[in-house]
């Protein structure tokens with residue numbers, strides 16, 4: 001634990017700089033090095049029999065993975081954290097920590113699409129049934145609970161469409177019924193949404209996004225409260241699905257500047273979102289920090305900030321015009337994932353798989369991840385794109 005001398009708790013930004021580091025256990029060097037290894041030697045037969053060693057085998061943890069887990073536990077306010085080799089594998093680990101054959105689970109209709117596929121294509125195979133629920137449901141989610149329901153899975157804001165869930169209302173229902181809550185907190189990170197503080201049991205973060213911040217690694221983290229951490233850790237040990245040490249090291253490097261980058265992502269994201277609101281080609285911008293965005297009031301009540309990822313619906317136009325807009329962009333790259341230093345845009349269409357809500361914008365839907373470029377340059381790139389769109393439309 002990183003502590004200040006007085007009893008006053010340290011601010012997040014300070015914690016991010018100091019958490020999980022022990023320079024004088026490594027000759028004074030600031031950063032925990034990359035420990036590579038499978039075998040860990042025991043000093044004696046007696047130690048081997050008693051498993052009397054801090055580290056016992058590569059899959060069970062190294063000083064490098066410990067550093068990130070300890071830091072993340074401190075920043076999330078959890079009882080403990082385990083790592084996974086991707087965000088999606090962290091989602092799977094969290095679910096498999098809780099469910100058993102015969103269970104029923106409730107999953108928000110606007111979860112990250114591969115989370116949905118994991119439920120539909122894998123959990124069904126082990127006898128777990130999923131009901132997808134409208135993310136706008138608050139306490140009324142109680143009406144969907146069955147005697148065998150074990151999990152309520154949340155993701156706020158929702159992937160691509162940015163619905164803000166009423167987490168306190170859902171957690172209260174889950175607590176009253178003894179259900180486990182799992183929340184994918186990738187958009188806000190613990191800096192902008194303290195999910196464990198709201199009583200969520202297991203919290204997933206795709207470290208691939210803002211923790212990395214540089215589009216150069218894949219990583220997942222699952223943090224748990226005291227009730228669930230022993231079972232999470234035991235499940236992690238059963239799978240031994242651990243990330244590579246180089247990626248963990250890079251995530252630790254990203255951690256130190258996470259607050260700084262996230263604040264800038266917020267500023268840049270809002271600058272571009274408010275600019276898009278004024279464009280005649282744009283029908284609607286979905287960004288929870290904009291006052292007329294659905295869910296804004298709940299966002300304001302529960303969140304401490306917004307990140308640089310949001311969506312926009314364009315006014316109806318042709319595929320040819322959309323292609324002209326996208327293909328000529330010089331600064332915005334087109335590709336999956338987000339949260340790096342570079343700006344991205346990706347068209348999306350949820351209409352074929354959302355089941356509890358209707359996705360039917362009149363025009364194309366685009367998701368933007370705003371990077372660290374100068375916002376004037378980004379606006380100019382998009383403005384030129386809108387000129388091409390008009391010319392082709």
Ligand SMILES: *Cc1c(COP(=O)(O)O)cnc(C)c1O
Nearest residue numbers: 086087088112186206208218219
């Ligand atoms: C990207 C993402 C994931 C998965 O992360 P990967 O590391 O790409 O597997 C999970 N949840 C959300 C909300 C994401 O955006």
